Amino acid sequence: MPADAVAVPSDGWKSAKMGQSGSQINSRRGHMVGQSLSRVNDAELIREAQRGNRQAFEDLVRQYDHAVLRLALHLTGSEQDAKDIYQDAFLKAYRNLGSFRFECSFYTWIYRIVTNLCLDHLRKRQVRKEDAPVVTDSSGEEYSLIDQVADDRSGASPERDLMRRELGARIAKALEKLTPRERMVFEMKHYQGLKLRTIGDALNTTEETAKNTLFRATQKLRAALADVR
């Protein structure tokens, strides 16, 4: 979710009745309905949620949860780990909502919580020294990330396919060698498209520090991939 995007209005858990995901329903909403939903003041929603109104909290969460799940999934490579981070983040937000005093945007506040949880996950993973870049789906099935770098274009040569798979594996290995903070900053900048200012806020630091961390990360990655044509 780009840092300067307007939070997409949510239609609440009630849209589950349609049997479709919220994002698909949102994309088909009328223009005026989107505007009318956006008139529900976020501050009002937050205050209601702080008074214990769970529906208001769920409406608030709906604005951010797709982006949060996406970030967690990209970082962890595991659907179950991503769901765990997602759940921990929003439960923590719910429990501590009373301490949110509008000193920053709710967007920043949520991203701070998610970022900290992702950093914890990365630190634990570093300690376990996992080497093989594998992903696990929701059924617990593991498969090598390398196998996913397949070139489905017709006429693709096996050699090019092999090169892409090798490059994918090397990128995954190079990312594993970054520190958790470097990995986090690179993930949020490169794969999530967030502004450095947002990344700095989420890490509770300055934009300048986030910038320097990004430089270090890109230098390390470029060095690791320098001999790749």
Added chain:
Amino acid sequence: MNCEWVKENVTLYVYDELADDARHEVEQHAHRCIDCARELKTVREFHQQMNVLPQLEVTPNLLASARMELQEALETTEQKRNWTRLAFDPMHWLRQMRFSPALAAVLLMVGFGGGMGTMYRMAKSGPVAPNGGTPNQQTQEASISGIRNIVQQPGSNQVQIQYDKTFPEQVSGSIDDPHIQQLLLYAARNNYNSGLRMDSIDLLKDKPQDDRVREALIFALRYDSNPGVRLKAEEGLASFVKQDIRVRNAMLEALLNDNNPGVRAGALHALEPVKTDTSVRQALQQLAQEDPSQFVRTESRRLLASMPQID
């Protein structure tokens, strides 16, 4: 603009983090300097290389599953109360007690023990009520809601206990009475009992000309978990659909989002006076195709058919 500066900022350029003037300078310099143009090309290639890494995308099933699990977990999660910021909300506290029988039992014991402590000196004298009435009269008139402070006088058996009491109260009056209205507005939002919320909305819906009442009705239509309460609120708001844009928007939301077909059908009828409004027409077109309730689809088509043709 020198090469060193450009090479330091080319990463930010590729990530579109530079200000417009700095971005322009980088582009102009790269046109003139072969080294910096090569560096820019290398960084762009690196950028594209990093995208070779396969990324799992969030499927609708994954998102739906995560949402459902969160919803279940929220059922048993409590918010930390920040007492310095929020005033004590007795209704919310009562709601918590309803789901925590063990905690309620402990509090009763503490409250009773504290109440007994205020009635007896630690030295062997008989019970003394703080206000001079008999102890039984005191405990009958009020229930202890919390012990604030217990202080023992040093070197003695004297104990001082500060505690809060809640007294049941009753008030009667006309629904035009501001005090009665205030209590009804409170009940409409805060009561855990949907029957009481419905009773209060039922009374308030006859007074939608009052701005605060209308706000409470809009809130109930948007957020109340009970469809009966939402229907009552809808009934009260229907006559204001034309003149109040907030009411119209709340009805539109209910029309498109409410999971109860009765509430959606009610919103349909309420929006009939403004059916030619663009947003309403768009909503009707969508419902005519997609609503899961046949009645709502049919009614939407009927309303669309009865509209004059607009180019």
